[in-house]
Each structure stands twice: as C-alpha cells, then as structure tokens.
Amino acid sequence: MFKRHFIALFLGGLFLLGLPNTVLAADALSAGDTAWMLTATALVLFMTIPGLALFYGGLVRTKNVLSVLMQCFALTAMMTLVWVIIGYSIAFNTTGMEAGVTNFNSFVGGLGTMFLSGVTADSLSGSIPETVFITFQMTFAIITPALICGAFAERMKFSAMILFTLVWSIVVYAPVCHMAWSGDGAFFWDLGVLDFAGGTVVHINAGIAALVACIVIGKRQGYPETLMPPHSLTLTVVGAAMLWVGWFGFNAGSAVAANGSAGMAMLVTQIATATATLAWMLAEWIKHGKPSILGAVTGAVAGLFAITPASGSVGPMGAIAIGFLSGVICFWSATTLKRALGFDDSLDAFGVHGVGGIVGALLTGIFASESLGGQGFGDGHTSIGSQFGAQLISVIFTIVYSGVLSFIILKVVDATVGLRVSQEDEIAGLDISLHDERGYNY
Amino acid sequence: MKLVTAIIQPHKLDDVRAALNDIGIQGMTVVEARGFGRQKGHREVYRGAEYVVDFLPKIKLEVAVGDDLVERAVDAIEGAAKTGNVGDGKIFVATIDQAVRIRTGETGPDAL
Numbered sequence: 001m002f003k004r005h006f007i008a009l010f011l012g013g014l015f016l017l018g019l020p021n022t023v024l025a026a027d028a029l030s031a032g033d034t035a036w037m038l039t040a041t042a043l044v045l046f047m048t049i050p051g052l053a054l055f056y057g058g059l060v061r062t063k064n065v066l067s068v069l070m071q072c073f074a075l076t077a078m079m080t081l082v083w084v085i086i087g088y089s090i091a092f093n094t095t096g097m098e099a100g101v102t103n104f105n106s107f108v109g110g111l112g113t114m115f116l117s118g119v120t121a122d123s124l125s126g127s128i129p130e131t132v133f134i135t136f137q138m139t140f141a142i143i144t145p146a147l148i149c150g151a152f153a154e155r156m157k158f159s160a161m162i163l164f165t166l167v168w169s170i171v172v173y174a175p176v177c178h179m180a181w182s183g184d185g186a187f188f189w190d191l192g193v194l195d196f197a198g199g200t201v202v203h204i205n206a207g208i209a210a211l212v213a214c215i216v217i218g219k220r221q222g223y224p225e226t227l228m229p230p231h232s233l234t235l236t237v238v239g240a241a242m243l244w245v246g247w248f249g250f251n252a253g254s255a256v257a258a259n260g261s262a263g264m265a266m267l268v269t270q271i272a273t274a275t276a277t278l279a280w281m282l283a284e285w286i287k288h289g290k291p292s293i294l295g296a297v298t299g300a301v302a303g304l305f306a307i308t309p310a311s312g313s314v315g316p317m318g319a320i321a322i323g324f325l326s327g328v329i330c331f332w333s334a335t336t337l338k339r340a341l342g343f344d345d346s347l348d349a350f351g352v353h354g355v356g357g358i359v360g361a362l363l364t365g366i367f368a369s370e371s372l373g374g375q376g377f378g379d380g381h382t383s384i385g386s387q388f389g390a391q392l393i394s395v396i397f398t399i400v401y402s403g404v405l406s407f408i409i410l411k412v413v414d415a416t417v418g419l420r421v422s423q424e425d426e427i428a429g430l431d432i433s434l435h436d437e438r439g440y441n442y
Numbered sequence: 443m444k445l446v447t448a449i450i451q452p453h454k455l456d457d458v459r460a461a462l463n464d465i466g467i468q469g470m471t472v473v474e475a476r477g478f479g480r481q482k483g484h485r486e487v488y489r490g491a492e493y494v495v496d497f498l499p500k501i502k503l504e505v506a507v508g509d510d511l512v513e514r515a516v517d518a519i520e521g522a523a524k525t526g527n528v529g530d531g532k533i534f535v536a537t538i539d540q541a542v543r544i545r546t547g548e549t550g551p552d553a554l
Contacts, residue, residue, distance in 0.1 A: 227493050229486060288487050298489060335490025348489065 043249025055239030063429025097185030150347030151210030192378035199309025207354015272323035276303025279327025305356030318367030
C-alpha cells in the first residue's frame with residue numbers, strides 16, 4: 001500500500017517537473033513565449049520581404065519596379081549587419097540607465113553590446129532567448145528604413161539610399177528605439193509614454209524622414225501633370241495583404257510573450273485595420289463616386305500604422321475609433337493636403353504612414369483610458385490629459401529629432417555621392433539605369 | 443495588290459476574322475493599338491489624383507489582298523466590325539508595290 005502511494009507521488013513529481021516553465025519560475029525560459037516570438041519574428045520579416053516590397057513595387061511605374069524590390073532586399077541584408085554590429089547595442093544596452101534619471105544614456109545606449117558581445121545561446125531577455133529578441137527587434141530596424149523609400153521612389157540613387165540608411169539607422173532609428181523601449185531611465189519610458197509596437201520608433205521616425213527626403217530630393221520629372229499610375233495594382237494588393245497578416249507579428253509580437261496582451265493586440269489590430277479600410281472606402285465613395293481597391297488597401301495600411309502604438313493599451317471599441325479616424329484623416333492628408341502642399345511623396349510615405357503614426361500615437365493617449373475600454377494609462381499617469389501630454393511630447397520630439405537629423409544626413413550624402421539620378425536615367429527608368437535589368441521580359 | 447488596314451474595337455476581332463474567312467481570306471496581321479478619333483476617353487483615379495485617359499485600346503488589323511477581293515474584304519470588315527456606336531473605327535486601303543513569300547520566293551499576287 002505504501003508502495004502505491006510512493007509510486008503516485010513519484011509520478012506526480014515527474015509530472016510537475018515536466019510542466020511548462022511559466023508555471024514554475026518567472027525568470028526562466030518560457031517555451032510558449034519563445035515559440036510565439038520566433039513566429040512573430042518571421043511574420044515581421046515577411047512584412048518587408050515581400051510584403052512592403054510588393055506593396056510599393058506595384059505602385060511605381062514598370063520601369064522602376066526592380067529598383068523598389070532591390071531597395072527592400074538590400075536594406076534587409078544591410079540592416080541585419082548594422083543591427084548586430086552596433087544597432088542593437090545603441091538601442092537596448094542599459095549601461096548607465098536608472099529609473100527617473102535623465103542622462104546621456106536616456107537617449108543613446110552604451111556600446112557594450114556591440115558585435116553582440118556577451119550574448120550566448122542561453123542568454124535570456126525576459127522569458128525568451130535574447131537571440132530571439134535581437135532578431136525580432138532587427139526586423140523592426142529593417143522595415144523602418146524600407147518604409148522611407150516610398151517617398152523618394154523613382155528618382156533616388158541606390159548608392160545614396162544605402163549611405164543615407166546606414167547613417168540614419170545608427171543615429172536616428174536606434175536612439176529613438178532606445179528612448180522608447182530600453183526600459184527604466186529611457187527618455188520616453190520614464191515619461192510614461194505608451195508606444196507598444198513603434199508609433200514613434202517606426203512610423204513617425206520614418207514618416208518624417210520621408211517628408212524631409214522627398215522635399216530635399218525634389219519632385220519627379222513631370223509631376224504632377226504627367227500620368228504616373230501604378231503599374232500593377234495586383235502586386236500592390238498582394239503586398240498590402242501580406243502587410244496586414246504580418247502585422248500580427250508586429251503588434252502582437254510586441255507583447256514579447258504569448259499572453260492576454262498579445263491576444264488583445266491581435267484583436268485591436270484586426271479591428272482598427274478593418275475599420276480604416278471601410279472608412280477610406282466610404283470617404284472615397286463619397287468624394288469620387290466610386291470606391292477603389294487602391295483606396296481600400298491604403299485605408300488598411302493607414303489603420304495598421306495608427307493602431308501600432310495603441311495596440312498594447314486600447315480596447316476593441318477604441319480600436320474602432322482609431323481605425324475610423326486614421327482612415328479618414330489619412331485620406332485627407334494623402335490627397336488634399338499633399339496636393340495643397342505640393343511635395344512629391346511618391347508613395348505617400350508621409351501622407352499615410354507618418355500621419356497615421358502621429359494620429360495613432362496621440363489617440364493612444366485618449367483611448368488607453370479604462371473609461372473608454374482601454375487597458376490603463378502608462379506609469380505616472382492618471383488622466384487622459386496627462387497621458388495625452390506625454391504622447392504629445394514623444395511625438396514632437398521624434399518629429400524634430402528625425403526631421404533635423406534626416407535633413408543633415410541627406411545634405412551630406414548629396415554633397416558626397418549625390419542623391420538624385422540624372423534626368424536621362426530617371427526617364428529611362430531606374431531598373432535599367434541603376435541595375436541593368438528589366439522587370440518584365442515579354 | 444492592296445493592303446487593307448482596319449482599326450476596330452477589340453471585342454469585334456473574332457467577328458471580323460470569321461467574316462474574312464467566309465470570303466476566302468485566311469491570313470492577317472493583328473496589332474494591339476491605342477488610339478482615339480471622336481470617342482471620349484475615360485477617367486481613372488489613384489489616391490485622389492484624377493486622370494483623364496484619352497487613349498483607348500483598339501485592334502489594328504492588316505490583310506494583303508488581290509485587287510479582285512478588295513471590295514469584298516472591305517465590306518466584310520465593315521459589316522462585322524460595326525456596332526453603331528462612336529469608336530467603331532476606320533478602314534484604309536493602300537496600294538502594295540511588291541509582295542514576297544519568304545519560304546518559296548514567290549512574288550506578286552502569288553505571294554498573297
């Protein structure tokens with residue numbers, strides 16, 4: 001009889017040892033979290049190649065399709081190396097950082113993790129391997145400069161784009177990433193700013209750089225009188241769909257865990273994107289008499305950009321509001337505002353993307369409120385007014401920081417290799433001029 | 443020998459081909475073209491930017507025929523391509539100075 005009890009206890013003990021680590025210890029590796037984050041990383045990479053590549057590729061003229069694909073692919077490769085060599089350190093090294101203390105390391109991380117020094121296969125970042133966290137964040141560092149390409153499409157030199165991005169990713173992207181996400185002591189973090197998946201870090205950062213870039217580089221020849229319709233809206237729609245699906249990795253993955261926060265992030269992402277799609281369709285239907293597929297997918301991505309910072313703080317009804325407002329506001333900024341201001345943002349990198357990010361970052365301050373179905377304010381905030389204020393500070397800071405530095409980098413690159421291709425090259429098309437290739441050979 | 447060139451609506455190509463077959467004309471060359479005469483273009487809108495597109499898709503069809511068949515060929519094309527709407531197209535007849543069948547070297551009407 002004792003033997004039976006002993007066997008039962010022994011088997012029970014074995015069973016307890018076999019339970020997932022989340023049950024036993026908080027700081028140990030969680031298989032569930034890790035499995036999700038491995039997947040999320042793949043989803044976010046998929047957003048750039050081929051998602052964004054096709055989305056943008058279909059929007060340009062036939063003679064420039066390869067130049068866009070090339071930019072996305074090359075940036076993926078280059079940013080991978082930049083990230084592991086120096087980007088990750090600047091973004092996430094926490095040397096010298098202390099909660100509530102504002103110093104140099106509140107804005108820029110230390111260089112102690114350059115070349116991923118100290119990182120091993122067993123290093124942990126929270127409940128997942130640090131290697132997974134590094135790669136996940138890398139995919140964000142990849143897509144952000146790729147988004148900027150939309151502004152100067154069809155006229156920027158490939159070498160200039162590479163140089164610009166190389167410098168920009170180190171002095172603009174990584175620091176803003178650090179300010180938002182590196183933890184206690186970081187500038188935005190200590191202000192209690194809510195930026196779950198990159199409203200400031202990705203969308204405003206890239207959107208403002210895009211605006212500055214398209215103004216500095218100038219309009220395409222023939223813009224705006226010449227007909228420049230998308231050469232393949234079918235590719236664009238395929239790309240947009242890939243962005244939508246991949247975004248679950250972007251937003252839900254920013255929970256860095258397989259838990260309720262990730263689940264809610266996924267849900268609000270879906271809701272906001274769907275609502276924004278309908279909002280743009282409706283706006284277009286009213287204004288032009290017919291809804292278009294380009295309008296529908298542009299509305300969708302506007303919703304995706306806007307819900308990004310909010311995905312960790314708002315509830316489903318807040319997501320509807322954010323989706324609707326971003327759809328309508330971005331419709332206005334990408335059409336009416338853009339034509340009124342006269343700049344040639346070829347693929348609306350600022351008009352949809354930058355504006356969407358700004359709208360989302362600000363609305364996060366409102367809809368995080370539990371009274372509006374949200375999940376609560378950031379640390380130190382107890383009212384919509386104060387949270388909105390923090391959001392506003394982060395938005396304005398990012399706009400100024402990215403704007404000024406992007407301008408300087410562009411001017412330096414212009415003085416060295418030159419930003420823009422020659423007039424003949426632009427007319428012949430970048431595919432032939434820069435890459436000796438044609439997209440379609442039939 | 444005459445070269446009969448016809449600009450027609452794309453959706454009428456099959457009817458015209460059948461009509462030419464019926465009078466014994468087998469070979470022809472077809473080119474996808476764009477153009478307009480009195481027909482109005484259409485509107486396209488991309489992210490709020492409205493364009494008026496004047497050039498409309500057309501089919502340009504060419505048949506080389508002997509002088510004895512020209513009138514019947516023109517009538518066949520006209521009858522088959524007509525819809526009664528603006529944009530039906532036009533037919534032109536030009537004289538051919540010389541024709542050669544590449545495979546055999548035959549020249550003149552034998553080459554047609």
